[in-house]
Amino acid sequence: MSTTSRCRICDGTVTEFIDLGRQPLSDAFVVPGDEKKEFFFRLATGICESCTMVQLMEEVPRDLMFHEAYPYHSSGSAFMRTHFHDLAKRLLTTELTGEDPFIVELGCNDGIMLKAIAEAGVRQLGVEPSGGVADLAAAKGIRVRKDFFEEATAADIRENDGPADVIYAANTLCHIPYMDSILKGVTTLLGPNGVFVFEDPYLGDIVERTSFDQIYDEHFFFFTARSVQEMAKRNGLELVDVERIPVHGGEVRYTLALAGARKPSEAVAELLAWEAERKLSEVATLERFAANVKKIKEDLIALLTKLRAEGKRVVGYGATAKSATVTNFCGITPDLVEFISDTTPAKQGRLSPGQHIPVREYREFAGDHPDYALLFAWNHADEIMNAEQGFRDAGGQWIRYVPNVHVS
Numbered sequence: 558m559s560t561t562s563r564c565r566i567c568d569g570t571v572t573e574f575i576d577l578g579r580q581p582l583s584d585a586f587v588v589p590g591d592e593k594k595e596f597f598f599r600l601a602t603g604i605c606e607s608c609t610m611v612q613l614m615e616e617v618p619r620d621l622m623f624h625e626a627y628p629y630h631s632s633g634s635a636f637m638r639t640h641f642h643d644l645a646k647r648l649l650t651t652e653l654t655g656e657d658p659f660i661v662e663l664g665c666n667d668g669i670m671l672k673a674i675a676e677a678g679v680r681q682l683g684v685e686p687s688g689g690v691a692d693l694a695a696a697k698g699i700r701v702r703k704d705f706f707e708e709a710t711a712a713d714i715r716e717n718d719g720p721a722d723v724i725y726a727a728n729t730l731c732h733i734p735y736m737d738s739i740l741k742g743v744t745t746l747l748g749p750n751g752v753f754v755f756e757d758p759y760l761g762d763i764v765e766r767t768s769f770d771q772i773y774d775e776h777f778f779f780f781t782a783r784s785v786q787e788m789a790k791r792n793g794l795e796l797v798d799v800e801r802i803p804v805h806g807g808e809v810r811y812t813l814a815l816a817g818a819r820k821p822s823e824a825v826a827e828l829l830a831w832e833a834e835r836k837l838s839e840v841a842t843l844e845r846f847a848a849n850v851k852k853i854k855e856d857l858i859a860l861l862t863k864l865r866a867e868g869k870r871v872v873g874y875g876a877t878a879k880s881a882t883v884t885n886f887c888g889i890t891p892d893l894v895e896f897i898s899d900t901t902p903a904k905q906g907r908l909s910p911g912q913h914i915p916v917r918e919y920r921e922f923a924g925d926h927p928d929y930a931l932l933f934a935w936n937h938a939d940e941i942m943n944a945e946q947g948f949r950d951a952g953g954q955w956i957r958y959v960p961n962v963h964v965s
């Protein structure tokens with residue numbers, strides 16, 4: 558493949574390994590009548606030959622994605638509420654035990670994590686550019702700054718609030734192409750023994766599960782222990798811990814500290830070895846992943862076309878950002894999937910980006926069960942399938958496409 562771009566971490570050459578075609582903004586649910594106003598870009602991913610960071614070939618301007626009406630509400634999943642509550646409790650008993658500790662969260666969204674920190678009376682600040690969700694966090698008693706975190710924001714916070722013991726980001730760091738500015742900001746804001754903890758979808762899981770729908774406009778980087786270690790090193794930081802976590806289809810929680818401040822754990826060496834054994838950072842591995850993705854597309858379209866021919870009703874479950882990649886890459890139109898059920902009010906009554914499948918309230922799914930439900934929110938499978946035993950009891954079946962197309 559000849560398409561290349563410059564690495565946003567090291568300026569090396571990024572070689573493309575998958576092209577998912579022309580795609581809309583994944584969270585831009587369309588008001589009926591506004592179909593012609595959509596923004597499109599080419600969604601393709603490559604790997605840097607020098608630092609091994611996997612990244613998008615084209616960058617989408619941040620203001621188009623993160624704004625007042627950003628529709629993703631973190632607290633929509635009970636499982637994720639528990640996940641973040643548990644992490645907050647852990648930080649409160651480990652990193653936040655000194656005198657007047659201070660934690661800063663990038664992308665705090667509706668306050669799902671900082672809520673427990675604020676309730677414990679520990680000094681906190683959420684930095685969140687999307688105004689609507691930032692307001693929801695503030696309503697929970699959390700201190701929020703409506704802003705993009707970057708170098709200047711960090712310097713300002715340091716001046717006003719002093720150094721941070723913890724800087725935390727969940728499903729946010731991988732959204733930010735301007736990493737240079739972020740990591741300069743982190744080193745400015747972090748106290749001498751502070752930690753920068755972030756968790757994001759893990760390339761190891763994406764490749765193992767062929768979860769290609771993790772690739773969309775907002776997910777700019779796809780981290781590995783190796784690429785994060787390299788990125789940290791270039792910026793005066795050090796990767797000191799990693800933890801695989803079973804959320805959003807497989808993530809890693811990385812801990813960085815100022816270089817030399819903490820001793821790296823065994824887990825870092827173990828994950829680096831695991832990645833090397835799987836040849837995770839080799840183009841050939843990623844090209845095999847791309848071939849598996851093509852097979853999923855063919856199988857999914859064949860199945861949906863067959864079900865339509867048989868007169869079966871198929872409804873989508875969860876209008877996830879990920880579903881934009883699946884529907885637009887595979888060509889899933891409203892005649893194949895009648896509507897998508899989603900519990901988020903801001904998505905309901907709108908059309909899915911690109912393919913314009915109507916998004917409807919959950920009531921419409923529950924009140925008139927279809928024959929098949931295409932599980933776009935597969936990362937919440939256990940939570941959803943447990944709650945939907947009634948659908949199954951009524952003869953309904955789930956269609957899943959990760960790690961391959963199957964009906965159950």
Ligand code: SAM
Pocket residue numbers: 623624627629631663664665666669684685686687690704705706707726727728729732733
């Ligand atoms: N942390 C939450 C979670 O894990 O559910 C929210 C994740 S959401 C997918 C990503 C969030 O990052 C959005 O709320 C977005 O507004 C925010 N964001 C994007 N760029 C940012 C930046 N430069 N600084 C801080 N937040 C940012």
Ligand code: TMP
Pocket residue numbers: 633634635874875876877878879898899900901904934936937940941
């Ligand atoms: P996520 O995969 O990015 O977390 O998005 C999940 C989407 O699925 C979000 O729009 C909310 C929706 N959803 C439901 O409609 N029902 C559910 O039970 C869950 C957990 C999520």
Ligand code: ZN
Pocket residue numbers: 564565566567568569605606607608609610
């Ligand atoms: Zn690079």
